[in-house]
Amino acid sequence: MPVGTRGSVKGLTPQQIEDTGSQIILNNAYHLMLRPGDEMIARRGGVHRFMRWNGPILTDSGGYQAYSMADINALTEEGVTFQSIIDGQKILLTPERSIEVQNNLGADIIMAFDDCPPSVDPASLNESRKRLAAQRSGPFRKGYDHATRLREAHERTVRWLERCVRAHRRPDEQALFGIVQGGTDLDLRRASAEAITNIELPGYAIGGVAVGEGTDLIRSITEFTAPLLPPDKPRYLMGVGYERDIVAAVCAGVDMFDCVLPTRNGRNAQAFTPQGRLHLRNSAFREDDRVIDDSCDCEACRGGFSRAYLRHLFMAKEMLGPTLVSIHNIRHFRRLMLDIRRAIREDNWSDFGRAWPVAERGSNPTPEIGSG
Amino acid sequence: MPVGTRGSVKGLTPQQIEDTGSQIILNNAYHLMLRPGDEMIARRGGVHRFMRWNGPILTDSGGYQAYSMADINALTEEGVTFQSIIDGQKILLTPERSIEVQNNLGADIIMAFDDCPPSVDPASLNESRKRLAAQRSGPFRKGYDHATRLREAHERTVRWLERCVRAHRRPDEQALFGIVQGGTDLDLRRASAEAITNIELPGYAIGGVAVGEGTDLIRSITEFTAPLLPPDKPRYLMGVGYERDIVAAVCAGVDMFDCVLPTRNGRNAQAFTPQGRLHLRNSAFREDDRVIDDSCDCEACRGGFSRAYLRHLFMAKEMLGPTLVSIHNIRHFRRLMLDIRRAIREDNWSDFGRAWPVAERGSNPTPEIGSG
Numbered sequence: 105m106p107v108g109t110r111g112s113v114k115g116l117t118p119q120q121i122e123d124t125g126s127q128i129i130l131n132n133a134y135h136l137m138l139r140p141g142d143e144m145i146a147r148r149g150g151v152h153r154f155m156r157w158n159g160p161i162l163t164d165s166g167g168y169q170a171y172s173m174a175d176i177n178a179l180t181e182e183g184v185t186f187q188s189i190i191d192g193q194k195i196l197l198t199p200e201r202s203i204e205v206q207n208n209l210g211a212d213i214i215m216a217f218d219d220c221p222p223s224v225d226p227a228s229l230n231e232s233r234k235r236l237a238a239q240r241s242g243p244f245r246k247g248y249d250h251a252t253r254l255r256e257a258h259e260r261t262v263r264w265l266e267r268c269v270r271a272h273r274r275p276d277e278q279a280l281f282g283i284v285q286g287g288t289d290l291d292l293r294r295a296s297a298e299a300i301t302n303i304e305l306p307g308y309a310i311g312g313v314a315v316g317e318g319t320d321l322i323r324s325i326t327e328f329t330a331p332l333l334p335p336d337k338p339r340y341l342m343g344v345g346y347e348r349d350i351v352a353a354v355c356a357g358v359d360m361f362d363c364v365l366p367t368r369n370g371r372n373a374q375a376f377t378p379q380g381r382l383h384l385r386n387s388a389f390r391e392d393d394r395v396i397d398d399s400c401d402c403e404a405c406r407g408g409f410s411r412a413y414l415r416h417l418f419m420a421k422e423m424l425g426p427t428l429v430s431i432h433n434i435r436h437f438r439r440l441m442l443d444i445r446r447a448i449r450e451d452n453w454s455d456f457g458r459a460w461p462v463a464e465r466g467s468n469p470t471p472e473i474g475s476g
Numbered sequence: 477m478p479v480g481t482r483g484s485v486k487g488l489t490p491q492q493i494e495d496t497g498s499q500i501i502l503n504n505a506y507h508l509m510l511r512p513g514d515e516m517i518a519r520r521g522g523v524h525r526f527m528r529w530n531g532p533i534l535t536d537s538g539g540y541q542a543y544s545m546a547d548i549n550a551l552t553e554e555g556v557t558f559q560s561i562i563d564g565q566k567i568l569l570t571p572e573r574s575i576e577v578q579n580n581l582g583a584d585i586i587m588a589f590d591d592c593p594p595s596v597d598p599a600s601l602n603e604s605r606k607r608l609a610a611q612r613s614g615p616f617r618k619g620y621d622h623a624t625r626l627r628e629a630h631e632r633t634v635r636w637l638e639r640c641v642r643a644h645r646r647p648d649e650q651a652l653f654g655i656v657q658g659g660t661d662l663d664l665r666r667a668s669a670e671a672i673t674n675i676e677l678p679g680y681a682i683g684g685v686a687v688g689e690g691t692d693l694i695r696s697i698t699e700f701t702a703p704l705l706p707p708d709k710p711r712y713l714m715g716v717g718y719e720r721d722i723v724a725a726v727c728a729g730v731d732m733f734d735c736v737l738p739t740r741n742g743r744n745a746q747a748f749t750p751q752g753r754l755h756l757r758n759s760a761f762r763e764d765d766r767v768i769d770d771s772c773d774c775e776a777c778r779g780g781f782s783r784a785y786l787r788h789l790f791m792a793k794e795m796l797g798p799t800l801v802s803i804h805n806i807r808h809f810r811r812l813m814l815d816i817r818r819a820i821r822e823d824n825w826s827d828f829g830r831a832w833p834v835a836e837r838g839s840n841p842t843p844e845i846g847s848g
Contacts, residue, residue, distance in 0.1 A: 111794075114795055119779075140784075144762075148782070412520060415512075416483065423487040
């Protein structure tokens, strides 16, 4: 799922998104709640109509953004109080309010409001990373104990899910997914998966990964947790990731992904290819007449836009650069998913491996091309 | 002609430009010469191939930008010495160099390198405007006399045109247009038109208008000068303008226009309609579910993007806002030109006037809608 944080996949028209083959996009409830407001969007007939996207939409619950983007003032059983990034206003986000926001936005899939602890024990971090973790996860009180915090977050996430289910006003139109927490503690992951899947829902997600714990832990948590979720319902790994992480997760049984990498990196002149990433501002591409990836059928590659031209657009700060590379990157990940489906259907992973060296198990997540 | 200053109509793919119905675009030789460099573009096969625009392109000569954007160090018979906006390097732009740059870029229509004096006598300006005019036109030496400067510029423009013609290496592939100068002095305009059209060229332009002299003077200069140009060759009014200025100029016999208004104003949330401009950041549009102009068939209006959504995009600083409103504005001016053609063909200006109140002779150039 490409990410359309504020009701727009940055720089792309809905037609351009559709042309990448994307079938569903993600919007952030947190951002849309603050601006232009979920009730305003409800009055417009919902977020599909507002942004003119006719396909399915998933909204996240706002929990992760409330933790990661805001100065948290208080985290209680009631919910999270944080300061708005728009005007500094204090806002209380609760399970009930998150579901109300998502009912107003009207996405096809909505997410439970969960308690997201830091993935790594802040005691193991240096001072600057500790301050960052504190900002992301609320103040670490005197006597903070990471194991206790993980358990508390897991148990609270279960209680909050029950409140989400009770608060959900449009269950026939919007599929509510539960989220498994538990951090890096596999016993807690098992307990969380049991408790969350005990609540009958149309789909389940693995949360609290890709929040700073590194690729090996992402993989081991995913490989442990995914099989604990019902095989006949969609399994969604939130916020992952690079090609090799996606392939490993699919092999572990995951069905759905979202990530800002294609668009965020695209805006920053990084183009994904099956062989690695191109940093298009690099002088190596100054007179490179090749397209980003000659195996790609996206609007940028099929259209013949050269690396030299794309580099020029970024050097000249032209908006068209971010647009074209975002289109390419979204199509890159879409092609990855299509090839994964084919590898599964035909049970042929060796052809897949040859086409996608960047997705191999041991591969460096950031091989760079042309930076020599 | 939409303006694609740096080899890109800001925020639009070539497909989106084509979808507005535009048949020709303008690139700025000045900007492309400085970055990525005209020789680099020549090695890529020319600017059409570089930017993937298959239709015709016109390049301006760089003269106007050298005057208007740079700190001019010296203006001599040889050419203009100015500082690069990229790296401060001193650059000498001469008629020969301008034509070489344009030969390298390879546009279908190229423009003569002219001497652009300020349109209004700096003596009539206040101090801050005088400083601006000095920056735009070179230092006003002790004893500067505006009438003398206008005459000097006209005579030099003729000599420079002769040098451009001699320097032109690709006359069979690229049509070189001459430019009439003369400022606001109609006798000088007549002398310039005679001297310039004495040189046999495939087209002629009226330069030195819309450089600060106001709408009435633009109109009187155009109405005086256009009929002095050969009726069987294209007449191009450079850098104009608003709807009513274009209509008046067409009635005076002008065929071609370029202007940054559709894209520059579009990026700044201003949308053109036949009734006036919408300032889409205005709170009046907060919950306005109408498209910009329900008579418009552009991608933004036909696509159903509401004023409320467009306002949200601008408030949230989303790139898609500038893209969609630029598309609309370019289509707006394209529709204006199509309707002007029909009015001429059917000799029916009363229907035209009813459809385009904003193009009426006495109309305010900036009627604003919804700002109450």
